[in-house]
Amino acid sequence: MAEKLCVCAACHNRDAVWWCDVIIGGLHCANKKTREIRCVVSPMQMYQEGYFSVRKLVYWHDKIFILPTDLEKKWIVYDIATEKISYFHPVSFHYISEESVVIGSSLVCIPFFSNEPVLVIDLDTMQCIDKFDIWQRGKKPENIFEIWSASIAEAGISFLLRNSAYWCSIKGEKVQIVTLEISEPISCADICGSDGWALGMKGKTLYKFDEDGRCMAEIPIKVQREFVRLIATQRYIFLLPQEGSGLYVYDQYMQRFEIINSGMIENEHLFPGRLYVCSYWDYIIEGKTIHFMPCKYSYLSVDLETLECRQTDPDYPERFSKKCYWNYYLWIQELGQKKFREEVKDSLAGFLNMVIFSETGGAQDGIKKSKVWEFVSK
Numbered sequence: 001m002a003e004k005l006c007v008c009a010a011c012h013n014r015d016a017v018w019w020c021d022v023i024i025g026g027l028h029c030a031n032k033k034t035r036e037i038r039c040v041v042s043p044m045q046m047y048q049e050g051y052f053s054v055r056k057l058v059y060w061h062d063k064i065f066i067l068p069t070d071l072e073k074k075w076i077v078y079d080i081a082t083e084k085i086s087y088f089h090p091v092s093f094h095y096i097s098e099e100s101v102v103i104g105s106s107l108v109c110i111p112f113f114s115n116e117p118v119l120v121i122d123l124d125t126m127q128c129i130d131k132f133d134i135w136q137r138g139k140k141p142e143n144i145f146e147i148w149s150a151s152i153a154e155a156g157i158s159f160l161l162r163n164s165a166y167w168c169s170i171k172g173e174k175v176q177i178v179t180l181e182i183s184e185p186i187s188c189a190d191i192c193g194s195d196g197w198a199l200g201m202k203g204k205t206l207y208k209f210d211e212d213g214r215c216m217a218e219i220p221i222k223v224q225r226e227f228v229r230l231i232a233t234q235r236y237i238f239l240l241p242q243e244g245s246g247l248y249v250y251d252q253y254m255q256r257f258e259i260i261n262s263g264m265i266e267n268e269h270l271f272p273g274r275l276y277v278c279s280y281w282d283y284i285i286e287g288k289t290i291h292f293m294p295c296k297y298s299y300l301s302v303d304l305e306t307l308e309c310r311q312t313d314p315d316y317p318e319r320f321s322k323k324c325y326w327n328y329y330l331w332i333q334e335l336g337q338k339k340f341r342e343e344v345k346d347s348l349a350g351f352l353n354m355v356i357f358s359e360t361g362g363a364q365d366g367i368k369k370s371k372v373w374e375f376v377s378k
Contacts, residue, residue: 003325004267005314007293010282011057011064013080017284018064019293020046020054024328027057027066027078030314037314041066041078041085043328049074049087051335056100058107060123071095071109071119075126088126091119099150101157108170114145114161118170134168134175149229151191160189163201167213178213190232197232199239206237206250221257223248228278233290233304240280245297247280249307260309266296 008022017030027041046054052068059065066076071091078085096112102123109119111134120130133140145161156171165180167189180186182198184205189198195216196209203226208217221239225248229240237250246262281295285304292300298311 188230192232
């Protein structure tokens, strides 16, 4: 029995979709025509220098760049044509990043904390060639804000300083901070064309703003939900929930909200719910369709003209059966730097899962190493 996909980062080219698994890592590829799934970088290859948390995949010039959340750790580069793997260390100091964007032949890395600089990596040489501050000298506020995502518009990059009204725009080395004319701090925002969209921290109001930060519209939100990401497209504004399958969508043309994909059943994985950050983690926009990669729920495709949606359930090949998947997970936990606060094999839920799959040989060794086993065997 094959395990369901659980994606933490994704990218695509003309022929395939590429992703990393949130639980076991590895770089996986799905052919767009045949739907065949294969693993091109195994978890063993990915973690040969120790565990690191994958946050971003970047496609550039027939290469896939696997970026860790801590950019000081090694980067993995997979060459699609040769199927060879290279390792690089372009950042020599501790640096946490949630978002990186390709501009020309450079990768612009946005810091997770607003007091850190923006980094520029030359993708040809894999060297850090520049870094600059978000704030001009003397204008940096006392508070430090988080930065979760970024938008590309007019060959520039823009992003929100979360829990503030600051919107940052970068074009080349020119950095501009705009204070949005919005009466509350903002939790998430995005831009499409010249229109910006922001969600208030209270989750009760959706705001539209222009490039100068002027508030153009305030749209009340009637549902009581916690949204963790906003995605702006030409017609629809998607609000992604922390929990639950339903996406709240604002239709600019009809000036009304709709809920899509509501009531779907959560995917069953071997591991507890605390593994997942939110219902939908990463997405890809291709033509007139937005694809939400599977995490808690199935692969979801939404038509950006009609809002019609379709769910599919791609499974890993037999190489990543539940037996193999579990063994990979236990191996990752033995690397020394634990990914999760509590070892699943030492919890009752984890122990029971191992007992269930021990019949196929999937977790027999793990059972006898478990603290639960030590207790019940006395």
